[in-house]
Amino acid sequence: GAVVSQHPSWVICKSGTSVKIECRSLDFQATTMFWYRQFPKQSLMLMATSNEGSKATYEQGVEKDKFLINHASLTLSTLTVTSAHPEDSSFYICSATGLAGGAAYNEQFFGPGTRLTVL
Amino acid sequence: EDQVTQSPEALRLQEGESSSLNCSYTVSGLRGLFWYRQDPGKGPEFLFTLYSAGEEKEKERLKATLTKKESFLHITAPKPEDSATYLCAVLSGNTGKLIFGQGTTLQVKP
Numbered sequence: 001g002a003v004v005s006q007h008p009s010w011v012i013c014k015s016g017t018s019v020k021i022e023c024r025s026l027d028f029q030a031t032t033m034f035w036y037r038q039f040p041k042q043s044l045m046l047m048a049t050s051n052e053g054s055k056a057t058y059e060q061g062v063e064k065d066k067f068l069i070n071h072a073s074l075t076l077s078t079l080t081v082t083s084a085h086p087e088d089s090s091f092y093i094c095s096a097t098g099l100a101g102g103a104a105y106n107e108q109f110f111g112p113g114t115r116l117t118v119l
Numbered sequence: 120e121d122q123v124t125q126s127p128e129a130l131r132l133q134e135g136e137s138s139s140l141n142c143s144y145t146v147s148g149l150r151g152l153f154w155y156r157q158d159p160g161k162g163p164e165f166l167f168t169l170y171s172a173g174e175e176k177e178k179e180r181l182k183a184t185l186t187k188k189e190s191f192l193h194i195t196a197p198k199p200e201d202s203a204t205y206l207c208a209v210l211s212g213n214t215g216k217l218i219f220g221q222g223t224t225l226q227v228k229p
Contacts, residue, residue, distance in 0.1 A: 002165070004162075006162070034217075042221070043206065043219045043220065043221045043222055044163070044206075046216060046217070049216070091160075093163075095162075106168060106210060107151070107153060107165055107168055108153075108165075108217055109165055110155070110163045110164070110165070111162050112161055112162045113160070113161060113162045115160070
């Protein structure tokens with residue numbers, strides 16, 4: 001149980017274009033989803049937190065107009081990187097927590113990550 | 120300020136050589152301490168949750184323990200497939216956020 005998927009697993013795009021990354025909880029209701037960014041040999045950096053049906057809360061220093069987050073259902077959140085530039089190249093990972101069988105998780109379950117390369 | 124520090128940064132072991140990874144933390148209102156395993160190019164894989172001092176959890180060759188200030192991940196007779204980065208994180212009761220340590224990269228040689 002507690003499986004989170006991400007799509008795509010990797011994407012290469014040209015500078016100035018937008019890229020959408022999907023995060024899905026496959027076997028539980030994800031009431032809260034998180035988006036992280038990870039640079040090589042560094043730990044995870046939280047970008048934003050989103051609750052289903054609400055606007056995302058962004059961490060300090062994260063541009064909300066550049067990283068658009070939508071959490072429209074209990075199983076799907078999307079991150080859109082708008083007008084991507086080479087400095088946006090990174091490993092993006094989503095995680096989710098929520099309900100399964102009526103019980104609430106404390107744990108966050110992570111997706112496999114999306115490698116974004118902006119040329 | 121909520122903070123998590125892991126040591127050592129890197130650890131090389133021979134197959135079968137047991138050792139421990141350390142996670143020291145300061146947090147406002149601990150709501151849980153979590154251990155994850157991360158393989159290169161993958162997302163973190165959940166291992167354990169610990170809630171209170173004295174609690175222990177085991178899974179195969181791994182055993183996690185918790186005190187009021189730190190947690191240990193003991194690896195008994197490791198195998199090469201245990202090679203990965205092990206991340207420790209605490210859930211802050213103050214912010215509701217998961218605070219990660221920098222990780223310990225473990226390499227087990229056959």
